[in-house]
Amino acid sequence: EPEVTQTPSHQVTQMGQEVILRCVPISNHLYFYWYRQILGQKVEFLVSFYNNEISEKSEIFDDQFSVERPDGSNFTLKIRSTKLEDSAMYFCASGQRNYGYTFGSGTRLTVV
Amino acid sequence: SQQGEEDPQALSIQEGENATMNCSYKTSINNLQWYRQNSGRGLVHLILIRSNEREKHSGRLRVTLDTSKKSSSLLITASRAADTASYFCATDGYGGSQGNLIFGKGTKLSVKP
Numbered sequence: 383e384p385e386v387t388q389t390p391s392h393q394v395t396q397m398g399q400e401v402i403l404r405c406v407p408i409s410n411h412l413y414f415y416w417y418r419q420i421l422g423q424k425v426e427f428l429v430s431f432y433n434n435e436i437s438e439k440s441e442i443f444d445d446q447f448s449v450e451r452p453d454g455s456n457f458t459l460k461i462r463s464t465k466l467e468d469s470a471m472y473f474c475a476s477g478q479r480n481y482g483y484t485f486g487s488g489t490r491l492t493v494v
Numbered sequence: 495s496q497q498g499e500e501d502p503q504a505l506s507i508q509e510g511e512n513a514t515m516n517c518s519y520k521t522s523i524n525n526l527q528w529y530r531q532n533s534g535r536g537l538v539h540l541i542l543i544r545s546n547e548r549e550k551h552s553g554r555l556r557v558t559l560d561t562s563k564k565s566s567s568l569l570i571t572a573s574r575a576a577d578t579a580s581y582f583c584a585t586d587g588y589g590g591s592q593g594n595l596i597f598g599k600g601t602k603l604s605v606k607p
Contacts, residue, residue, distance in 0.1 A: 388536075415593040425537065425582065425597040438591040473536060479592045480525055480544060487536035 384408040388474050388486035395464055395493055403459045403489045405474030413478055414457045416449065417485075418442070418470040425473070431457065464493045500583055500598040508606050513570040515601040517583030518563075524586045526559055527595065528568050531580045540568075540581075545588070575607045 387406040395401050407414050416428040430437040431449055446468075448460045457476075461468055469492050477483035500517045507513055517526070525544045529537040543550045543559045543566065550557045556569040570577055580602050584595040 413592050417595075424599050425584075425595075427594050427596070430591055430593040432592070438594055440594075471534075475537075475593065477539075477593070479586060480542065482527055482539040482542045483593060483595070484539060485529075485537040490534075 384484065386474055386476055386484050386486035388472075388489050390489060391487065392490045393492070395491070397466060397493055398463050400460065400462050401464055401491060403461075403472050403474075403491070405457045405459070405486055406455050407457055407474065407476035408484055409455070411476035411478070411484075413437075413476060414451070415475040415483065416459045417473045417475065419473065419488075420467075420470045428459075428472075461491075464491075466493050469493045500581070500601045502601055503599070504602045504604070506604040506606065507573055509573060509575055511573055511605075513573050513577070513603055513605070515568045515581050515583075515603070517566045517568070517598055519566075519583075519585045519596075520564060521585075522588035523561070524588050526557075526566050527584045527586065528555075528557060528566075529582045529584060529597075531582065531600070533579075537582070570603075573603075573605045575605050578603060578605045 389404045414431045419425045427440050429439040429443045450458050471488040473485050473488045475483045475485045527542045528540045541552050541557050543557050554571045559566045580600040582600040584597045
């Protein structure tokens with residue numbers, strides 16, 4: 383079964399530092415997404431990405447965040463100047479409407 | 495507005511029993527999906543039902559969709575201890591962009607052996 387792979391599984395960072403979360407989507411998927419889940423809360427949409435550009439972003443996805451597909455396989459989420467409230471599980475997903483989406487196992491980001 | 499609200503919030507049953515979880519939503523949808531999450535792990539896609547479908551089966555899972563009531567239910571038959579997890583419904587809104595799913599808070603299912 384094809385998988386979405388995320389690294390690292392857990393990252394601890396100092397407040398104010400930049401972090402890059404990495405994802406390898408399923409190889410023949412064209413649409414990629416980032417979601418986050420703050421502990422005990424709902425999974426929230428951050429951004430969708432298609433054809434090397436952002437298709438849609440939520441209110442959460444402000445100037446602090448950016449996404450990139452630096453090569454043919456990786457899809458990254460960069461968080462500049464992290465804040466305590468950025469602590470959450472971040473999930474990458476790929477897939478297409480009406481077929482369901484495959485999520486990775488997530489990166490647990492802890493900002494201290 | 496809240497979308498994809500599940501009930502109950504928590505459900506505890508014995509192995510072998512059936513588990514039913516419900517989801518309500520507020521706006522028109524393209525499809526509705528159910529996901530499972532084991533504690534601290536990723537989301538696993540279980541089943542997708544399109545807005546023009548009323549019922550769908552996959553193994554021990556049965557999903558229904560009532561667009562007039564804006565509600566869906568997930569039935570797990572003959573539950574097993576390994577089914578213990580949180581279950582989320584997620585709506586793919588009509589007219590929205592791909593992948594912008596709106597998740598509920600989930601139902602925490604505990605299946606006792």
